[in-house]
Amino acid sequence: MLKLIGPIRQLLTLDHLPLKGALKDEQLEIIDEAGLIIQEDKILAVGNFSSLKYSYPQAEVHELEGNFVALPSWVDCHTHICFGGSRARDFAMRNAGKSYLEIAEAGGGIWDTVTETRKLSLDELAKRTVSHANRHLKEGVTTIEVKSGYGLNLDEEIKMLEAIKKANQNTKADLISTCLAAHMKPRDFEGNNLEYLASISEKLFPLLKSLNLSNRVDAFIEKSAFSPEEIHFYFQQAKDLGFDITVHADQFSSGGSKVAVQFEATSADHLEASGEQEIELLAQSNTIAVSLPGASIGLGVPFTPARKILDKGGALAIATDWNPGSAPMGDLVAQASVLATYEKLSTAEVLAGITFRAASALNLSDRGVLKAGMLADFNLFPTSNYQEILYQQGKLKPEQVWKNGLKI
Numbered sequence: 001m002l003k004l005i006g007p008i009r010q011l012l013t014l015d016h017l018p019l020k021g022a023l024k025d026e027q028l029e030i031i032d033e034a035g036l037i038i039q040e041d042k043i044l045a046v047g048n049f050s051s052l053k054y055s056y057p058q059a060e061v062h063e064l065e066g067n068f069v070a071l072p073s074w075v076d077c078h079t080h081i082c083f084g085g086s087r088a089r090d091f092a093m094r095n096a097g098k099s100y101l102e103i104a105e106a107g108g109g110i111w112d113t114v115t116e117t118r119k120l121s122l123d124e125l126a127k128r129t130v131s132h133a134n135r136h137l138k139e140g141v142t143t144i145e146v147k148s149g150y151g152l153n154l155d156e157e158i159k160m161l162e163a164i165k166k167a168n169q170n171t172k173a174d175l176i177s178t179c180l181a182a183h184m185k186p187r188d189f190e191g192n193n194l195e196y197l198a199s200i201s202e203k204l205f206p207l208l209k210s211l212n213l214s215n216r217v218d219a220f221i222e223k224s225a226f227s228p229e230e231i232h233f234y235f236q237q238a239k240d241l242g243f244d245i246t247v248h249a250d251q252f253s254s255g256g257s258k259v260a261v262q263f264e265a266t267s268a269d270h271l272e273a274s275g276e277q278e279i280e281l282l283a284q285s286n287t288i289a290v291s292l293p294g295a296s297i298g299l300g301v302p303f304t305p306a307r308k309i310l311d312k313g314g315a316l317a318i319a320t321d322w323n324p325g326s327a328p329m330g331d332l333v334a335q336a337s338v339l340a341t342y343e344k345l346s347t348a349e350v351l352a353g354i355t356f357r358a359a360s361a362l363n364l365s366d367r368g369v370l371k372a373g374m375l376a377d378f379n380l381f382p383t384s385n386y387q388e389i390l391y392q393q394g395k396l397k398p399e400q401v402w403k404n405g406l407k408i
Contacts, residue, residue, distance in 0.1 A: 002059035003405065006035030006049035009384045011070040013046060013370045014355055020283075020315040023348035030386070034070065038376045041404035046370055062407075067384035071351065072368050073142035073377040073401065075358035076332050078269050078290055080147050080180075080323035081132035082125060082164050085116025087325045094299070100224075110150075110184055113324050117150035122163050129167035129175075132322070132330070137173045137408060140379040140398040141332055144173050145319070145362055147218060149180030153189070154203050157181045161213040172403050176362050178246060179208055182219035182226055182234060193230050201237040209241065216266075220248040221256035228255045235263045244363055250274040251295070261285045267317065267361040271304045272296060279305060283312035288361040290317045291353070293339040294327030306343040317361045318353035334394025347390055376405035 011034035035049035090108040148160040168175040217238040249256025251270035257278040260268035269290035291304035322330035356368030367375045379398035401408040
């Protein structure tokens, strides 16, 4: 059955925009008094509502009352929403001036989340993940990347990825799993960093394939985690087995972005510490630079140099980094709006960064643009002006969220 949705005061297709480089708002394709023809889970046609109604008389009309703006649904290409516990104490200690080391010594930090996540059963972890995903879904995020990395041994990483897989079957959002077993060396592993990485790559990687748990491998390259030299063979093993690579890069010190480019990673995420050399390197590559403003807000550190990355010709996506430690907010539009203010990003650059450019960071080419052949994933905002969405900094929520041609 065909469906016609409209009339829509403004429909922004985000079509005909490049994957890389700066964007001006004048480049946005805006269709006034628009409509969408949906066939099953795909968009069949986009255009003037009256013309589509005439051309497709057999379509079931979902007529809208009032003013609406339509945009592709959001894509959050970096989250850690599969976790146990809370790190509210860490946040309070950090704001009171405690250092990362002091917080860790007091029982906080990533290891606290690892401990709490290990306590949960697979079912409990899946339920929490569904709850987080559904909150995102109500706010218009229909595709969500979800990392493991709070298990940090064979059985617990498998549990996390199985929980993400189960959660994906119990939410209408699409959850894209990523293995982040190289988040840090666990405290209870008797051996050095290289021995831990060797153990994970040897034992876990084949299971990811055989159990169909993930096709993406991530690692945290940082002084507190793994060095560029240590991670080299780990990524080589992953690449040899056909995994997509993504990297936690340049968060507090540089080095990770270079590794990301060397391994042709789909994305390099964080980049708060990236300098001119790293920006140039990323801009000349096909690796998507992913800004995580939620982490900057949560930690009180500088933002990703988004303006410089775009002006150099790089591809920039924006994600939440939603996690219990450094980025607990999890509001994609609010964070993207704040980033835009500090980095002077155009509305077009922000919208591209949370739709088709974010989808590209996940190797997805079937969403993020409203045109024929793409998934019918779109948001309807109760306004007549698309600029209101970022202007209201996350407070203007979609009145309708459509996923795979169905209203959520």
